[in-house]
Amino acid sequence: MFDDSNIIAGLEIGTSKICVVVGELGADGSLNIIGLGQSRSRGVRKGEIIDPAQVEEDLRAAMFEAEQMADVEIRSVYLGITGGHVRGFNNRGVHPVVSADREISADDVEDVVKNAKAINLPAENTVVHAVRQHFFVDGQDGVTNPVGMLGARLEVDMHVIHGNANRLQNAIRLVRATSLEVDDVVFNGIAASLALLTNEQKELGALVIDLGGGTTEYVVYSNGVIRHSGVLAVGGDHVSNDLAYGLKVPLSRAEKLKIEYGGALVSEAIKGQTISITNELGLELKRINHEHLQRIMALRLEEVFELIVQDLERAGLVDYLRAGVYLCGGGSRVGGIVKLAENVFQMNVTAGHACAISGLTTALDQPEFAAAIGLVKFGSLKSRRRDGRSLISRSIKGVFDKFLQR
Amino acid sequence: MNEQPEIPAFAPPEPPPAPLVRIIGVGNAGIAVLSALDRTEFAAAEFAAINTDAVSLASAPATIKIHLENKLLRGLGSGGDPDRGRALAEEQFSTLKSACEGANVVFILAGLGGGAGSGISPVLAKAAREAGALVLAFVTLPFECEGNRREAQARQTLEYLKSAADGVICLPNQRIFKLIDENTSLLETFRVTGGFLIEGVRGVWHLLMRPGLIQVHFGDLCTLLRDRHAENAFAFVEAQGAGRAREVVENILSHPLLDEGRVLAESDAVLVSLTAGKDLSMAEINRVIDQVKRQCTHAQIIMGAAIDPAMKEKLCVTVIAAKQETVPATSRIQTETRTAGPVSSTREVVVARTPRMKKGGAKPIQTQLPLTIVSKGRFDKSEPTKHNGEDLDVPTFLRRGVPLN
Numbered sequence: 001m002f003d004d005s006n007i008i009a010g011l012e013i014g015t016s017k018i019c020v021v022v023g024e025l026g027a028d029g030s031l032n033i034i035g036l037g038q039s040r041s042r043g044v045r046k047g048e049i050i051d052p053a054q055v056e057e058d059l060r061a062a063m064f065e066a067e068q069m070a071d072v073e074i075r076s077v078y079l080g081i082t083g084g085h086v087r088g089f090n091n092r093g094v095h096p097v098v099s100a101d102r103e104i105s106a107d108d109v110e111d112v113v114k115n116a117k118a119i120n121l122p123a124e125n126t127v128v129h130a131v132r133q134h135f136f137v138d139g140q141d142g143v144t145n146p147v148g149m150l151g152a153r154l155e156v157d158m159h160v161i162h163g164n165a166n167r168l169q170n171a172i173r174l175v176r177a178t179s180l181e182v183d184d185v186v187f188n189g190i191a192a193s194l195a196l197l198t199n200e201q202k203e204l205g206a207l208v209i210d211l212g213g214g215t216t217e218y219v220v221y222s223n224g225v226i227r228h229s230g231v232l233a234v235g236g237d238h239v240s241n242d243l244a245y246g247l248k249v250p251l252s253r254a255e256k257l258k259i260e261y262g263g264a265l266v267s268e269a270i271k272g273q274t275i276s277i278t279n280e281l282g283l284e285l286k287r288i289n290h291e292h293l294q295r296i297m298a299l300r301l302e303e304v305f306e307l308i309v310q311d312l313e314r315a316g317l318v319d320y321l322r323a324g325v326y327l328c329g330g331g332s333r334v335g336g337i338v339k340l341a342e343n344v345f346q347m348n349v350t351a352g353h354a355c356a357i358s359g360l361t362t363a364l365d366q367p368e369f370a371a372a373i374g375l376v377k378f379g380s381l382k383s384r385r386r387d388g389r390s391l392i393s394r395s396i397k398g399v400f401d402k403f404l405q406r
Numbered sequence: 407m408n409e410q411p412e413i414p415a416f417a418p419p420e421p422p423p424a425p426l427v428r429i430i431g432v433g434n435a436g437i438a439v440l441s442a443l444d445r446t447e448f449a450a451a452e453f454a455a456i457n458t459d460a461v462s463l464a465s466a467p468a469t470i471k472i473h474l475e476n477k478l479l480r481g482l483g484s485g486g487d488p489d490r491g492r493a494l495a496e497e498q499f500s501t502l503k504s505a506c507e508g509a510n511v512v513f514i515l516a517g518l519g520g521g522a523g524s525g526i527s528p529v530l531a532k533a534a535r536e537a538g539a540l541v542l543a544f545v546t547l548p549f550e551c552e553g554n555r556r557e558a559q560a561r562q563t564l565e566y567l568k569s570a571a572d573g574v575i576c577l578p579n580q581r582i583f584k585l586i587d588e589n590t591s592l593l594e595t596f597r598v599t600g601g602f603l604i605e606g607v608r609g610v611w612h613l614l615m616r617p618g619l620i621q622v623h624f625g626d627l628c629t630l631l632r633d634r635h636a637e638n639a640f641a642f643v644e645a646q647g648a649g650r651a652r653e654v655v656e657n658i659l660s661h662p663l664l665d666e667g668r669v670l671a672e673s674d675a676v677l678v679s680l681t682a683g684k685d686l687s688m689a690e691i692n693r694v695i696d697q698v699k700r701q702c703t704h705a706q707i708i709m710g711a712a713i714d715p716a717m718k719e720k721l722c723v724t725v726i727a728a729k730q731e732t733v734p735a736t737s738r739i740q741t742e743t744r745t746a747g748p749v750s751s752t753r754e755v756v757v758a759r760t761p762r763m764k765k766g767g768a769k770p771i772q773t774q775l776p777l778t779i780v781s782k783g784r785f786d787k788s789e790p791t792k793h794n795g796e797d798l799d800v801p802t803f804l805r806r807g808v809p810l811n
Contacts, residue, residue: 045788084791233791234798241783242801246810251784292810299802307793 010375015214033359035070084233189217191374211331324348425510435517491525609724622710
């Protein structure tokens with residue numbers, strides 16, 4: 001029988017598209033992207049499901065495409081989540097070391113992590129991720145593994161990402177309804193940064209911005225750990241909506257204009273130029289000022305970056321981004337967005353590519369798929385860890401079997 | 407605020423060590439605070455008033471009055487446009503400079519956000535420094551309900567003022583909003599905000615005028631204030647009787663402007679100055695400083711103590727706390743001018759003229775209500791994305807008032 005345990009699928013239910021990425025985990029632990037399926041998403045707004053039936057239909061279409069392409073059957077997925085309700089913050093847990101010799105044991109570490117997770121959340125919220133940052137032993141900073149060290153007081157910083165339980169559950173239930181299992185839920189921002197950043201960049205400090213259709217997620221890494229994360233429920237949809245309002249055209253037309261003529265900076269070359277909109281017969285319906293189009297887009301995108309900068313300034317993290325800013329998501333395709341981001345952030349900005357993964361280059365090169373690819377990567381990291389554990393149990397079991405057979 | 411009886415100004419000869427202080431009210435709000443100052447207490451100071459609005463200037467209890475006349479508006483103010491105020495002030499730079507001539511210290515009182523206060527005060531600060539005076543500005547930031555535009559203007563002015571003046575003490579009105587109860591009248595509210603500003607002026611005044619045992623120099627104050635803060639918090643408390651040290655500490659820690667002591671914990675430089683009668687004991691000083699120190703473990707504390715025989719049994723303490731800001735001032739100015747740049751005159755009419763600016767009997771201007779109802783298009787029925795009170799679903803260019811012509 002075909003063993004599909006090495007197949008990992010990532011599912012992102014986005015505002016503009018639903019996409020499924022299928023990866024194959026090689027025997028040596030290398031990850032290979034073998035399939036990709038996507039469909040236009042019609043039942044999602046600002047990253048949250050508003051029409052489950054519609055989403056289910058779109059989801060099946062995307063699944064089908066991915067299974068066809070990869071020639072495998074997908075049984076479980078890693079599900080990406082987002083939405084304006086998702087928040088991240090840092091929390092510190094404290095634990096006194098009580099053993100007589102003051103040596104920190106694995107139990108102490110477990111306890112301190114548990115303490116750090118015990119946080120005051122609103123009743124309707126649930127923790128999505130609790131990522132360990134650094135340990136402190138008697139105030140000594142930057143300890144990554146305190147087991148075996150001596151100390152009286154053990155502390156740990158955690159980055160906790162939480163969201164509204166019901167809204168998260170909606171997405172999970174929907175996936176389950178299509179007879180798929182959900183291996184884990186992952187915040188899209190973290191998934192995107194997994195796909196984009198190398199360990200060195202995480203060490204240096206980097207900001208990943210996923211400019212999606214309905215939401216914009218951002219995650220800050222520094223010293224190899226997640227320091228900050230956030231979601232703005234503003235995305236490409238807002239740009240289209242602004243254009244539709246400002247240029248007085250229908251939304252679908254605004255969407256097309258955005259893709260065809262959009263730009264994040266008002267370039268000198270287009271000043272005073274007009275774009276004529278024609279109907280299917282080639283008759284001119286309307287003339288639109290190209291400069292206005294780009295100005296409307298530029299203002300919206302600039303505002304998104306400014307809001308992120310303000311948030312990072314409040315968190316005091318702007319000076320830690322030594323590797324710069326990485327953009328992904330459909331929004332990073334807009335012409336001139338790198339320049340705009342450089343103007344706002346005053347640092348190096350790169351349109352990110354998925355790295356440290358091999359496979360379909362068509363998928364890897366496209367910024368829209370970064371989050372879904374990251375989901376697969378998350379799955380591979382997780383299953384590698386699980387394999388590590390099961391290997392030990394397997395070998396023990398093997399020994400027992402031999403005993404039994406004797 | 408300005409029903410304070412007008413007491414004719416007189417300046418008794420000062421003993422040589424005391425610096426000559428000139429208190430200048432700028433704009434309507436500044437003049438209103440100036441009028442509310444107790445003239446007998448600040449007898450050693452000279453009062454001056456500068457405004458674009460002749461009516462408010464006429465009622466000001468000042469010895470020096472400078473009217474920056476705008477031919478365009480026929481002396482009816484600056485129309486809420488700080489650029490206009492700034493242009494006028496720069497035109498009359500030499501007049502401003504001569505008004506500051508001879509003073510050792512200049513206090514500038516202004517309410518930021520409008521046209522006159524925001525436009526003139528940075529220029530005045532510059533003029534006063536060129537005239538050889540040390541400049542300390544006491545300013546208020548507008549209430550949040552006064553709109554984003556005024557807020558932005560005020561923030562920008564604050565940046566200019568910080569680079570022009572030796573020190574800026576800034577009081578965000580919004581903070582006071584939390585302190586007053588719902589039935590407080592508008593007049594009363596402005597009296598309260600003005601009152602807090604006056605408290606600050608009085609605190610610094612005491613620092614400068616009373617001979618200190620443990621002296622706090624004006625320079626100390628300036629280093630504390632310079633390049634440091636978005637806004638500092640200050641508190642001025644008094645107590646008397648046997649348990650006065652304890653009472654003072656309690657009052658400081660529950661002071662509304664210090665957010666019940668929380669501001670102290672966040673600040674990184676704190677100035678504490680005590681003034682009392684001859685019976686001030688070391689234990690009392692110690693008690694106060696110790697308690698304050700316990701609140702702000704990270705802060706550098708500058709302390710001073712002074713004896714004033716007239717205080718008798720009273721003990722008064724001035725606390726000024728400043729918070730470190732991580733962003734260098736220059737880059738901040740850049741970003742702010744950039745964001746403020748495209749905001750143009752289309753929204754100006756829409757922004758409500760606040761009662762603060764109306765005072766002074768300027769000819770009322772017919773305001774226009776924003777009648778166009780902004781459709782949120784496809785986000786009409788979804789949960790709005792709010793950020794600092796702004797609805798991000800509304801197109802950015804509309805919110806910023808960028809004209810598309």
